[in-house]
Amino acid sequence: MIPKFFNKKSESQVYSLTPTKGKSSSLHLTPIKSSKSSTSISQEEVEVDPIYFEEFNEWLSSSISLIKEDVEPCLTFTNAELASKILDSIKKNTLEMEPCLNETIKICELTKMEKLCPYRLKKEMENEWVYISLQARNRITAVCDLLTYLRYLQNGYRRYAKSD
Incomplete structure (x- = not known):
């Protein structure tokens, strides 16, 4: 938009x-x-x-207020330490996230609740993958989308909506 x-x-x-x-x-x-x-x-x-x-x-x-007001609430999870590391990885553009074919109930590493965890992620090129729920993944991708869009604006890239 x-x-x-x-x-x-x-x-x-x-x-x-x-x-x-x-x-x-x-x-x-x-x-x-x-x-x-x-x-x-x-x-x-x-x-x-x-x-x-x-x-x-x-x-x-005022990126400090942007992070505090818009990003941090989106990444407020039970596992605050992991959420903080994820935010750092997003800022550095080193977060990897992918779907996994996992049909078993696992503990979501961010919410610490037993859920179906169809996604996994790793930060900072680590070897260890952590499993996350769909809801956690959606919140993380929203932050990624926002920060990527702002990076594009800062670098002068523009998206045009085709108006036909």
Whole structure:
């Protein structure tokens, strides 16, 4: 899903989101000159509402509150030590997770409850796999998706929704 500041027009000016040259982790706004004869914008330019973009930048720059408010609650499990190591692995992009053909009830290493654990993971290239439940896997992948999306934004990658 594209954040709400994309494809919104400001009353006074329309801006394009572009990466700053020489700084791979920062973005800046470039004004788009409006032309009454041309109403289409090339795929290289994305309209950005400057107010929403500024709010987004403030939110993005306060990554400590992002982690505390949005990520940590999602990774709150009985086994807090393992959850912390998983978060570190996600940040370093070294977490491995895969489905396993396991039809027996096991103890989920994160919740410490007996459940069907159709997934397993290992962190930091360790040899030891730990089994996790579907619910634990869904929460971990939500965090992975969020942090990956934010990495893409910081590096200037953009996803375009095809509007046909």
